[in-house]
Amino acid sequence: MITEAVRPAIHVRGLQKSYKALEVLKGVDLDVARGSIFALLGSNGAGKTTVVKILSTLLRADSGSATVNGFDVAEQATDVRRSISLTGQFAAVDEILSGRENLVLVARLRHLKDPGGIADDLLGRFSLTEAATRRVSTYSGGMRRRLDIAMSLIGDPQVIFLDEPTNGLDPQARNEVWQAVRDLAEHGTTVLLTTQYLDEAEQLADRIAILHQGRIIVNGTLTELKQLLPPAKVEYVERQPTLEDVFLALVDDEARTGSPATGAMTPAGTTKEPR
């Protein structure tokens, strides 16, 4: 389905993986174009995380082939690791270190010059400057996730895997993560994200694939996917504000009037509830 002449950033053919008797992937094919956001949609246990783990060299496939940034995940794992970043299902941050120390740690492990400068820059970009020297164990869920994603950007990887990036986040934090993902794609980074939230795929993705019982059952743009169903009927429905609209309107107001110093830039960054 991909017509560009450039090689796709991710190219997967016939991927199979079983855990003992349990067949998780039964032959997955997919291509992700460079600089696009690709959503892998599926219910719990559909095998999304298994796909991500194989592509990020954490797990070996039983059969099939997969290349990331042109490198084979099984044969050229080191080159793949140089091209990618993984943001796993749970924020992979060091709770005992501060936010800044987490970023410096990753920058050092990627052998970059000026780890401190890189850390400060990302702290600013993700509205974490104020919390920079605090231990991550004091961060809210949204802040952790932002730090997690910031850590994934160090070294400008060409491909980023986000495994259920908004799982367990409140609506504001989710919106912040969405914005961060959009920014990534604007900078030319390829993003493969897995999600079980349909609206997330709808909001972010250039292409959406649905993984069901170990196979990709559909793969296309949102418009293409919508055409799979009978044409839209025109119905007149009173547009009520959703609970989410109400929640966001109230909470945003609160943040703006409550703490004008920081609230304007990052409403969610100022939520103080410890987790």
Add this chain to the structure above:
Amino acid sequence: MTTHALGDTAVLLGRSLRHITRSLDTIITTTIMPIAFMLLFVYVFGGAIESGSDSYVNYLLPGILLITIASGISYTAFRLFLDMQSGIFERFQSMPIARSSVLWAHVLTSLVANLVSLVVVVLAALLIGFRSGAGAPAWLAVAGILVVFTLALTWIAVIAGLSATSVDGASAFSYPLILLPFISSAFVPTETMPGPVRAFADHQPVTAIVNAIRDLLAQQPVSTDLWVAIAWCVGILVVAYVLAMATYRRTIS
């Protein structure tokens, strides 16, 4: 990949050491139990124990040091387990770093933390009357034995940390190791024990290691115990290392 192995290990070691300096309670809890045992045995049971030694503290200290290490390494398993749980382990594994450096950082952290604990326990022993006229070579030999013993038990802790399914499981493996000195020459001479117990005590590693350290500190000529002790330590180290690496490979592939 190997070019950065040392640098990556150093960076990750810095991270784990920071964990220790920020949770000093791990060092304190590691040292409290051995010090408590030491006080208990010296001031409560010690008067009734015929150790054949002038000073019961001097007799007791080697075994207490081994208990210190056995309780200290359970934190290595604990920290490794938490890394695996939190996903930061997977983050490291998906980065272009030397893969073995993740494990080595934990192992070296264990070594540093245990050496600090051992120094604390020796200082406590000095306070309650431990004295040794041993010179630098003997102390170096004792330190060498303790380092190899720490590394051996640490690699066992790595196996536990990698294969545990719960926090409790990750540290429970150390209980038998902590109890092992009690069925050895650490607290009482093995001659007083009934046959089968004595047979076990005489042929398990702790007795040889305790006797070797005791001789070194008491400026006695080294007996075959020293070589048996070294053989046990190195043997356990090699076996535990091989098993840990096999477990590691199974975990990350």
